[in-house]
Amino acid sequence: MxxxxxxxxxxxxxxxxxxxxxxxxxxxxxxxxxIINFSIGEPDFNTPDAPSLEAIKAITMGKTHYSNPQGNLDLRESICEKLQRDNALDYGTDEIIVGSGGKHIIYHAFLATINPDDEVIVPSPYWVSYPDIAALCGGKPIIVQPNSESLKLEAEELEKNISAKTKWVVLNSPSNPTGAVYTEDELQAIAEVLKKQPHVLILSDEIYEKFVYPPAKHVSLVNVAPDLKERTLIVNGASKGYAMTGWRIGFGAGSTTLVAAIKKLISQTTTCPSSISQEAAKVAFSETQxxxxxxxxxxxxxxxxxxxxxxxxxxxxxxxxxxxxxxxxxxxxxxxxxxxxxxxxxxxxxxxxxxxxxxxxxxxxxxxxxxxxxxxxxxxxxxxxxxxxxxxxxxxxxxxxx
Ligand SMILES: Cc1ncc(COP(=O)(O)O)c(C=O)c1O
CATH class of the missing domain: 3.90.1150.10 (Aspartate Aminotransferase, domain 1)
Known part of the structure; x- marks a missing residue:
């Protein structure tokens, strides 16, 4: 063919x-x-015992059926507790959507919101998938150059690139590929720009949150600018921080409108995330060790x-x-x-x-x-x-x- x-x-x-x-x-x-493989994008550790044993229990107890397309309520409760405990952020279970990996959440979030030719601001260097997912959903990726020293997005550069067509701004801290972590002050400066642009949604990809090396500290945009919470979708998941890449569990925390739209899409695409992986992730998100x-x-x-x-x-x-x-x-x-x-x-x-x-x-x-x-x-x-x-x-x- x-x-x-x-x-x-x-x-x-x-x-x-x-x-x-x-x-x-x-x-x-x-x-x-x-060959020594320095191209891998996943922890080389095995999944910790507690989530693995919970998955085995789920199988033997017959928790192997379709779930709520939004993710099981007890998993969403565990995610809300994680956000409260690790990030000092308050989310209700109706503001959480669980998908088959963070990538799946990003794809569905863009699919749910992008109209033809809407622009998606992607700061370079970027994780390989953002521009392609944006284009796949009918959007136009706008690549913004970083500060040449820090390789981070600067507020002034962001401001210059926002237009009436901007639908999303992508932020990724800690960053893949640079490992850069945005400070509170840097996020504050970016937040000031975003506050002036009420038509813009913000994707805050925090999937590497668990790997931040002191004295650096992970801070979410929503911590520094709670008034942007309604327009921000935090993306995180089990893949990196819990060595669970193959289990395919990611989540989004955002407005009930966006969460409901992604839920509707998931109900027509993947139906729900794996029920067994959801049981495992529920336990993983309660662990810090x-x-x-x-x-x-x-x-x-x-x-x-x-x-x-x-x-x-x-x-x-x-x-x-x-x-x-x-x-x-x-x-x-x-x-x-x-x-x-x-x-x-x-x-x-x-x-x-x-x-x-x-x-x-x-x-x-x-x-x-x-x-x-x-x-x-x-x-x-x-x-x-x-x-x-x-x-x-x-x-x-x-x-x-x-
Ligand atoms: C920056 C970033 N975001 C999101 C993801 C998606 O992770 P997953 O779909 O495994 O949850 C990755 C994976 O490499 C990543 O590097």
Whole structure:
């Protein structure tokens, strides 16, 4: 069958670049190559025991049926308690929608609200899926450049890009791919701009909330600007903070109008999130210990990666991420150099290919995140792999010539 059967929307859609890079690394590993996979976007820890045991209990007790499309009431109660305990935010169960992952919530939120040509402001460097999901829902992604030092969105730049057509502004803290964490003051400045634009909705993606390295602190936009609560959809979930990526549970906290609209869409698309995963997530959201253990471990791995990579003159001053589990390296001193075999590395994609070939390390290029020339390295793998992989990168870079 030919591609002519496909819709223009799907033809225009890009496959997730990070999932594609991770899949290529897995393929090479299965073919016998000893690749260190720095392209993964998930914790390497197993799901903690408590949610796993709750899922087994759910299966044996026959909790295996369709649920409320909005998510079970007791799970939504557990989410409200989590928001109160961890974030000092008050939400009622009718302001919570549970979906099959945070990505599913973002997709349905955009689908529920975007009319043709509505604009979605996406600060760069961005998580690969925001522009594609916005376009898939008929919107127009407007990419806004960050502060060149911090790689964060600045209030003035945001203000310049808001128009009468702006439907959503996307905020992501801690950020994938940079690991940047917005401070209270930075969020306050952004909030002041948003308060003047009552037609704009705000997506606050806080999925990496549990991985913030002291002294940095996670703050939600709704904490600093409670008057924006009605227009903000907080997106979070079980995937990252609770090492439950495969369970597919995410949630949105927002206005009852938006929650009801997403519920209606879910009732016609996926019907409801997995009933077994919902039982597990209910327990996960009541726990704090496992994420603290993971956070401390990631912090050690981050420090190890930065220490080794900093020994390469070509990587310059490495920005230490304050959150998430990614390093976003600047490749300005590397593009234009030649490999030993004479190939010129013209762009970050070439560097990714070079590192895969010469260092046996899989990474993702900045171009996937709308910001070049850069490289994303995930440090969600063992300290041994980090040590070996980062040293291999340093050694491969040392072989480059002017
Ligand atoms: C910034 C960001 N938001 C949302 C998600 C979606 O996570 P999930 O759908 O697994 O809950 C991801 C996953 O990589 C992410 O990096």
């Amino acid at each position: 030919t591609a002519s059967i496909l819709s223009q929307k799907v033809i225009n859609l890009n496959e997730s670049a990070s999932l594609k890079a991770a899949a290529l690394a897995q393929k090479l590993i299965s073919e016998g190559r000893r 496992p994420s603290i253990m993971m956070r401390d471990s990631f912090q050690g791995r981050r420090d190890q990666a930065v220490t080794i990579l900093s020994t390469s003159e070509l990587l310059g001053d490495i920005r230490k991420p304050e959150g998430a589990f990614y390093l976003f390296l600047n490749l300005e001193k590397i593009v234009g150099k030649q490999t030993a075999s004479g190939k010129v590395l013209n762009m970050d994609d070439d560097v990714v290919e070079f590192l895969l070939e010469e260092a046996n390390v899989s990474t993702v290029s900045g171009s996937a995140y709308g910001f070049s020339p850069c490289l994303r390295i995930s440090f969600a793998c063992s300290i041994e792999q980090i040590t070996q992989g980062c040293q291999a990168i340093v050694d491969a870079l040392a072989s480059l010539k002017d």
